Each structure stands twice: as structure tokens, then as C-alpha cells.
Amino acid sequence: MEPAAAPRGISIIVGGSATSPKGFVAGATYAGIKTPGPGKLDLGILASEAPARVAAVFTRSSVQGAPVVISRAHARAGRADAVIVNAGISNVANGTQGVRDAEEMCRLAAAKLGIEESRVLVGSTGVIGQPLPMQKIREGVPQIDLRAEGGHAFARAIMTTDTHPKTMAAQFRAGGRAYTIGAVAKGVGMIHPDMATMFCFVTTDAPVALPYLRATFRATVNDSLNMISVDGDTSTSDTAAIFANGAAGGPSITVHSPGAAAFERALRFVCTSMAMMLARDGEGAEKLIEVRIEGAETDAEARAAARTITASPLVKTAVHGSDANWGRVLMAIGRSGARIDLHRARLWLGDTLVYRGKPVAFDAGAASEQLRHEKVVLRAHLGVGSAAATAWGCDLTPEYVHINADYTT
Amino acid sequence: MEPAAAPRGISIIVGGSATSPKGFVAGATYAGIKTPGPGKLDLGILASEAPARVAAVFTRSSVQGAPVVISRAHARAGRADAVIVNAGISNVANGTQGVRDAEEMCRLAAAKLGIEESRVLVGSTGVIGQPLPMQKIREGVPQIDLRAEGGHAFARAIMTTDTHPKTMAAQFRAGGRAYTIGAVAKGVGMIHPDMATMFCFVTTDAPVALPYLRATFRATVNDSLNMISVDGDTSTSDTAAIFANGAAGGPSITVHSPGAAAFERALRFVCTSMAMMLARDGEGAEKLIEVRIEGAETDAEARAAARTITASPLVKTAVHGSDANWGRVLMAIGRSGARIDLHRARLWLGDTLVYRGKPVAFDAGAASEQLRHEKVVLRAHLGVGSAAATAWGCDLTPEYVHINADYTT
Numbered sequence: 001m002e003p004a005a006a007p008r009g010i011s012i013i014v015g016g017s018a019t020s021p022k023g024f025v026a027g028a029t030y031a032g033i034k035t036p037g038p039g040k041l042d043l044g045i046l047a048s049e050a051p052a053r054v055a056a057v058f059t060r061s062s063v064q065g066a067p068v069v070i071s072r073a074h075a076r077a078g079r080a081d082a083v084i085v086n087a088g089i090s091n092v093a094n095g096t097q098g099v100r101d102a103e104e105m106c107r108l109a110a111a112k113l114g115i116e117e118s119r120v121l122v123g124s125t126g127v128i129g130q131p132l133p134m135q136k137i138r139e140g141v142p143q144i145d146l147r148a149e150g151g152h153a154f155a156r157a158i159m160t161t162d163t164h165p166k167t168m169a170a171q172f173r174a175g176g177r178a179y180t181i182g183a184v185a186k187g188v189g190m191i192h193p194d195m196a197t198m199f200c201f202v203t204t205d206a207p208v209a210l211p212y213l214r215a216t217f218r219a220t221v222n223d224s225l226n227m228i229s230v231d232g233d234t235s236t237s238d239t240a241a242i243f244a245n246g247a248a249g250g251p252s253i254t255v256h257s258p259g260a261a262a263f264e265r266a267l268r269f270v271c272t273s274m275a276m277m278l279a280r281d282g283e284g285a286e287k288l289i290e291v292r293i294e295g296a297e298t299d300a301e302a303r304a305a306a307r308t309i310t311a312s313p314l315v316k317t318a319v320h321g322s323d324a325n326w327g328r329v330l331m332a333i334g335r336s337g338a339r340i341d342l343h344r345a346r347l348w349l350g351d352t353l354v355y356r357g358k359p360v361a362f363d364a365g366a367a368s369e370q371l372r373h374e375k376v377v378l379r380a381h382l383g384v385g386s387a388a389a390t391a392w393g394c395d396l397t398p399e400y401v402h403i404n405a406d407y408t409t
Numbered sequence: 410m411e412p413a414a415a416p417r418g419i420s421i422i423v424g425g426s427a428t429s430p431k432g433f434v435a436g437a438t439y440a441g442i443k444t445p446g447p448g449k450l451d452l453g454i455l456a457s458e459a460p461a462r463v464a465a466v467f468t469r470s471s472v473q474g475a476p477v478v479i480s481r482a483h484a485r486a487g488r489a490d491a492v493i494v495n496a497g498i499s500n501v502a503n504g505t506q507g508v509r510d511a512e513e514m515c516r517l518a519a520a521k522l523g524i525e526e527s528r529v530l531v532g533s534t535g536v537i538g539q540p541l542p543m544q545k546i547r548e549g550v551p552q553i554d555l556r557a558e559g560g561h562a563f564a565r566a567i568m569t570t571d572t573h574p575k576t577m578a579a580q581f582r583a584g585g586r587a588y589t590i591g592a593v594a595k596g597v598g599m600i601h602p603d604m605a606t607m608f609c610f611v612t613t614d615a616p617v618a619l620p621y622l623r624a625t626f627r628a629t630v631n632d633s634l635n636m637i638s639v640d641g642d643t644s645t646s647d648t649a650a651i652f653a654n655g656a657a658g659g660p661s662i663t664v665h666s667p668g669a670a671a672f673e674r675a676l677r678f679v680c681t682s683m684a685m686m687l688a689r690d691g692e693g694a695e696k697l698i699e700v701r702i703e704g705a706e707t708d709a710e711a712r713a714a715a716r717t718i719t720a721s722p723l724v725k726t727a728v729h730g731s732d733a734n735w736g737r738v739l740m741a742i743g744r745s746g747a748r749i750d751l752h753r754a755r756l757w758l759g760d761t762l763v764y765r766g767k768p769v770a771f772d773a774g775a776a777s778e779q780l781r782h783e784k785v786v787l788r789a790h791l792g793v794g795s796a797a798a799t800a801w802g803c804d805l806t807p808e809y810v811h812i813n814a815d816y817t818t
Contacts, residue, residue, distance in 0.1 A: 059743075061740070061743035061744055062742070062743045062745075062746055062747060062748055062749055063739050063740060063742060063743025063749060063751065064743070090736075092736065092739070092740075093736060093739050093751060093764065093767070093768065094767060094768065095751070095752065095766060095767030095768075097767070127734070127736060128734075128735075128736020128737070128739060128740060129735060129736040129739070129763075129764065129768045130768070131768070231722040231723060236739070236740050236743050313640040313722070313809070313813070314640065314813055317809070317810050317812075317813035317814045318813065318814070320810065320814045321813070321814025321815040323814060323815050325536070325537075326537075326538060327499075327501065327502060327536060327537020327538040328537070330472050330501070330502050330537060330538070330645070331470070331472060331501075331537060331645050333471070333472060334468075334470035334471045334472025334473070334645050335470050336471075337471055338471060339471055340471055340472060342472065342502060342504070343504065354538075355502065355538065357504060358502070358503060358504030358506070359502065359503065359504075359538045359539070359540070396810055397810060398807035398810045398811070400722070400726070400810075401726050401729065401805055401806060401807045401809075401810065402807065403726075404722070404723055404726035404727065404730070405726045405727070405729045405730025405732060406730040406732050
């Protein structure tokens with residue numbers, strides 16, 4: 001899926017990636033962790049050539065992978081330049097050996113880059129509870145060729161059940177200069193982020209000040225990556241990070257800079273585009289579902305209602321079958337705990353109004369047609385306030401079951 | 410599925426139903442609400458011939474069906490003798506007309522039984538947001554033949570996507586007398602109860618005092634019907650009620666009676682058996698999953714962990730594929746928010762220990778074999794305390810998607 005049309009003042013870089021911003025390099029290799037296949041990659045490094053500021057958010061699961069523990073510690077000071085990632089095996093529930101392995105991965109990347117181990121983040125994604133094949137990783141790191149064109153190889157290396165790589169870049173202008181934001185992400189199962197989603201790494205050559213970078217990234221992730229759901233299951237490895245190296249020059253961007261609005265708009269566009277790409281490529285998915293909630297009492301209730309609808313198996317199967325069974329949307333709102341006034345509420349399937357205080361007579365054929373699109377929009381006004389939220393999900397298909405019924409066997 | 414073996418002092422009544430206790434009658438008819446089919450029933454009444462005490466719990470969804478609103482009001486005084494139920498269309502989101510229709514259903518049953526309208530509960534289950542065909546219900550009620558053998562017909566009349574009726578009865582002794590508890594329930598989609606599940610009506614001829622009946626029923630439902638999940642979606646119509654008519658005689662049973670323990674044990678056995686029947690017949694399900702959590706810090710965390718595991722699509726698909734992918738169980742515990750000490754935690758698939766502070770080498774073939782049973786037991790010790798809980802769910806199959814992708818069309 002292509003990113004949505006860019007808002008005014010922001011231009012998409014055709015063929016862009018996480019290495020489109022100035023001063024970023026990346027590369028990947030096949031180390032033999034994933035099962036072999038033509039063109040497969042499973043170990044990658046993304047790095048800034050100059051010291052960068054970093055902001056990161058991680059899973060809130062009470063079971064956290066060793067890479068999350070180590071990356072959180074390394075990101076704490078706000079200074080990191082690189083991330084090393086393997087796919088195929090996630091380093092979760094491996095005891096103290098897992099922590100040692102995550103540290104060694106940082107050390108291997110740091111040695112290659114000539115930087116401190118504490119300036120490297122690490123991610124591992126795949127099956128839980130198998131030891132990392134460290135010898136393969138030790139032999140793989142030297143094979144990685146870091147280049148300014150390496151963003152696409154890195155995007156392929158971090159995939160698990162993703163059907164295609166997810167990466168992009170966009171430009172914005174601030175203070176008379178052009179800056180670039182790049183991003184790369186992977187999904188696509190165990191997706192119901194509670195803080196950040198799976199892996200999403202964002203890069204920029206804008207000189208963004210650390211406190212502002214942290215606040216803006218957290219708020220943006222909250223409205224984009226944190227608003228998607230594939231299956232309601234929250235990963236133990238969710239990690240999102242942004243690296244800002246300032247390589248495009250200019251004065252530091254803070255919340256008071258004239259360029260702040262442009263930066264925020266561009267970051268929001270990139271993160272929302274990545275979120276939609278992840279949802280659309282949900283395991284087995286054939287359709288992207290966009291849920292828009294309006295008229296909620298509070299922001300938290302709007303978000304809860306939107307996310308509960310995207311996570312509901314009954315809504316997801318109805319969309320899969322193009323079945324205009326809007327009662328399930330009401331059911332999901334009810335389950336979310338969001339307050340709703342059934343006498344004032346309104347509900348639309350695509351453009352078709354189906355409920356306004358009570359059921360509305362509508363053309364079921366036309367409504368079903370709206371559900372046949374590759375992007376399905378469900379919209380509800382809860383009739384109790386003015387808060388709004390948008391969330392993204394995907395349909396539930398027999399293919400989801402097939403993919404997950406024999407993942408390790 | 411047959412009920413589990415009865416605990417000591419409790420005997421299962423072969424072929425028992427909700428009308429097995431003395432003084433209860435039931436009946437059903439085909440009123441034309443469901444699509445026609447051989448032997449189909451869609452409208453039923455279950456009633457005590459003598460005035461009964463009632464305790465009831467309802468969905469906590471913020472979208473509640475009109476029957477829930479009316480039944481809650483009628484149950485408030487603790488006095489009700491009957492319930493009238495239709496299947497095929499659920500009376501939810503139908504505006505003020507829905508409330509009038511629910512009231513009329515109570516009135517129709519009350520007139521037939523010669524009791525006050527306020528002594529009748531009402532339930533409607535099926536598609537949300539279609540008006541009830543009241544003329545068919547008005548014509549159907551006189552066709553219902555109320556008999557002491559009518560429990561099985563009533564059990565069939567309340568089914569929607571259930572593949573078989575769910576009803577049973579068991580006897581216990583208290584104060585030298587024999588008492589009977591009967592029950593009837595329906596599922597089997599939109600099942601992740603947040604208070605009570607779908608419909609479950611329990612009857613007894615024991616003379617149970619009202620405050621004790623209420624407290625015991627609420628606690629028992631909490632550990633049985635509230636611990637099942639089919640798809641994580643909470644119904645707008647969840648209703649569980651117990652009617653106690655005292656027809657078997659004897660002194661009133663209170664919390665201080667010598668018979669209280671026997672009553673509680675029998676009630677728990679019946680409600681747990683119904684819960685397991687509902688989970689096993691989950692839409693598309695091929696296996697019952699029983700999750701036992703031990704060593705949790707608090708009861709609430711034990712319950713949350715157990716329920717999150719049963720609701721996890723990734724656990725459910727792994728069980729469907731008999732895939733010994735135990736990492737997903739850990740993931741679900743993490744998502745539930747329950748505290749876990751990964752260095753002390755233990756995990757079993759059936760009888761096979763797969764994790765003890767770190768992954769344990771185990772025979773994957775043998776573990777997979779444990780997952781091929783019709784009843785699959787997943788057990789985890791969280792290593793942080795002594796609280797425990799048990800929950801029931803089912804596997805997620807392609808058939809679940811097929812059933813729900815075209816439910817209304």
C-alpha cells in the first residue's frame with residue numbers, strides 16, 4: 001500500500017527509506033537465523049554516521065524481551081546512533097543468557113561502527129523462547145555492508161510474517177532548510193501495541209532538541225502506531241525509536257522554533273503512514289479497516305472505543321464477509337466502556353448512515369458494497385461529547401488462522 | 410460434552426434439565442423468528458409454579474439490550490418466577506420501541522402464567538438492531554405448552570449458533586433432604602462475559618434465603634461463567650439468573666445453615682459444567698482449553714492472566730494447530746498485566762514442563778500430542794505469590810471466520 005497523500009508542505013520521497021535522511025547508513029545479511037529462501041535477509045544494522053539524539057518507547061507488557069531491557073537502558077540518556085536487529089528468533093524468556101546475548105549484539109555493532117556499546121539499541125523478533133544462535137550473529141555482522149542506499153535491505157532483514165517491506169521517507173521545510181524523515185517498520189502478528197508497535201525506527205537529519213524530540217515522538221506514536229491492532233495480542237518486543245542526527249544543519253529545533261509545526265506534521269504523516277501499512281499487512285489480512293470515533297466524552301474513551309472496534313473478532317469477520325452487521329460495532333463500543341447515548345448516537349458503514357438514535361432503513365446492498373473496498377471506513381458518533389480518535393486494523397481471515405496454527409512446526 | 414465428574418455428595422441427574430427441580434415447568438414453540446428448519450424452536454418460557462426468589466447478574470457493557478434493562482428492574486426486588494426468551498433477533502439498539510417490546514414480552518408471559526408482569530424476566534438473542542417481530546411473538550406465546558418435561562425444548566429454543574442444547578441437573582443433600590439444581594445456557598459467539606455470560610438460567614427447589622442466594626450466585630458466576638472466553642467480545646445481552654422456589658421443602662438455607670456448603674458445592678459444579686460446555690461449543694471450536702494459573706500475586710492478576718490466555722488469538726491458533734509454541738502463553742501473561750518473575754516462573758503444556766526459569770528441553774512431539782486432545786490444559790506458575798484461577802476457552806479455527814463472515818447475509 002502506498003502512503004496516504006501527503007499534507008501540504010510535505011513531499012514524499014519516491015523510493016525513500018530510513019537512510020534517505022543525510023548521514024544515515026544501513027545494511028543487512030543472511031546469517032542463517034530464518035529458514036533459508038531466495039533473497040532472504042535476517043540481520044541488519046541502521047546507523048547514523050554522526051552522533052544522534054534518540055527518543056524511544058517500548059512495550060508495556062509485564063513480560064519484556066532482553067533486547068527491550070537493554071535498549072531501554074541505552075536510550076535513557078537520549079544518545080544513541082544505531083540499532084542492530086535480527087529476525088527469526090526473538091530473544092524473550094531466555095533467562096540471563098538472553099541478556100548477555102542482547103548485550104553482545106550491541107557490542108558487535110559498536111565494534112563495527114567504532115562507537116560505545118551504550119550508543120547501540122538492539123531488537124530481536126520471531127519465535128519466543130529459543131536461544132539466539134550467537135555464533136551465526138558473530139559471523140554475520142562483519143558481512144553487513146553499511147551504505148547510504150542500505151535502507152531497503154534493512155527493511156527486508158527485519159521482516160517476519162510481513163508480506164512486504166515497510167519503509168518510506170518524506171521531506172519538510174523549516175527555517176528555510178529542507179529536512180528529511182525516514183522510517184522503517186515490521187509487523188504483522190501479535191499487534192496490539194501498548195506503547196509502541198513491534199519495530200518502527202524513524203530517522204531524521206533535522207537537529208531536533210532532545211526534550212522536544214521525546215515529547216513529540218511519544219505523542220505522535222500514541223496517535224499512530226499505538227492505534228493499530230491486528231489480533232489484539234501485545235508483543236513482548238514492541239520498540240519504536242527515532243534517531244535525529246542534525247546532519248542537514250540549521251539551528252536546534254525546539255517546541256518554540258518556527259519549524260516545530262512542520263516537523264510535527266511531517267513526523268505525524270510518516271508515523272501514521274507506517275501504522276496504516278502495518279495494519280493493512282496484518283497476518284492474513286485482505287482489507288484495511290479505519291475506525292473514526294467522534295462525539296466521545298473523553299479522549300481516552302474515544303481511543304478505547306476506536307481500538308476495541310479494530311480488535312473485535314466479530315467486527316473483523318463481518319468486514320471480511322462484507323456483511324453490513326453494524327450491531328457488532330455498537331457491541332464493541334459497549335465493551336470498550338466508552339459512554340454512549342443510544343438515543344443520540346450515529347453510525348456509518350463507509351458513507352452509509354445505518355443508525356441515528358435507532359436503526360435507519362438503508363440499502364444493504366450499497367452498504368455491503370462499501371465493505372468490499374480494500375480500505376473500509378467505520379465511523380461512529382457517540383452522542384455524548386466532542387472527543388475524537390482514529391484507529392486502524394484489518395479483517396480476520398481463515399488465512400490468519402492458517403498462518404498461526406503452525407508457526408513453529 | 411458431558412459434565413465433568415461430580416464431586417463427592419453431588420449426583421448428576423441423567424437427562425436432567427432446568428425443569429428437573431420440583432415445581433418448575435417450561436415449554437417452547439417455533440414462532441418464525443429464526444430462519445425455518447426441521448425441529449427448530451425460537452420462543453420459550455421457563456417458570457416456577459410457586460413464587461420464587463431470584464438473583465441475577467447482567468452484562469457490564471455500556472451498550473445494553475432492552476431486555477437487560479427490563480430484567481434488571483424486575484430482578485431488583487429478588488422476586489421473579491419466570492423468564493421468556495426468544496432467539497433469532499436480539500432486542501438491542503431498537504430505541505424506545507425496543508423497551509416497549511421487552512415489556513410486552515413480560516406481559517404476554519405474565520398473562521399466560523397468571524402472575525404480575527414484574528415477576529417475569531426477559532431475554533432476546535440474535536442479530537442486533539433489527540426490530541422484534543412482535544406479532545409473531547404474540548401469536549407464539551399461546552402455542553407454548555408448559556410442562557415439567559419442557560426443559561429440553563426450552564434449551565433448544567434459546568440456541569443461536571450453538572451446535573447443541575446445554576442443560577443439566579444435579580442433586581445435593583442438605584438437612585436430610587434431597588434438593589435439585591438445574592441449569593440451561595446458550596452461547597456461543599460474542600463470548601467474553603463481563604459479569605455473566607450470554608444466557609444461563611439456573612433453577613433450584615431448595616429454599617435458599619435471598620441475601621445468601623444473591624451473594625453465592627454472584628461469587629459462583631464470577632469463578633465459572635465469567636471465566637470463559639470464545640472470542641473476546643462481550644455481549645450486550647449477557648444475563649445469568651437463578652430461581653429458587655423452595656418446592657422441595659425444609660428450612661430456609663442461609664450462610665449459617667449446615668446445608669450451605671453442600672448448596673454452594675452443587676451450584677459451583679453446575680455453573681462450572683455449564684461454563685465448560687459453553688466454551689467447548691464456542692463458534693467453530695474443536696477443542697476446549699483449560700488454563701490454570703498459580704503463584705500469582707493477587708486473585709485479580711491470576712484471573713486476568715488466565716482470561717487473557719484464553720482470549721489470545723495467537724494461543725488459540727497455536728492450540729488449533731497443536732503447535733507447542735509456549736512463548737505465546739508467556740506473551741499473553743505479559744499483556745494481561747499480571748506480575749511474573751521470569752526467573753521463577755514455570756509453564757506446562759498438558760503434563761509437559763516447558764519452562765522453568767528458562768526454556769526446558771522437552772520432547773516437542775510429546776508436547777504437541779498433549780495439544781491434540783479434545784481438552785487441552787495450559788498451566789502456568791507465575792512465581793510471585795500464591796493466588797490461583799482457572800479459565801476456559803476454545804481454539805480459533807477457520808470455521809469461526811466462516812460462521813461470522815456472513816452471519817446476517
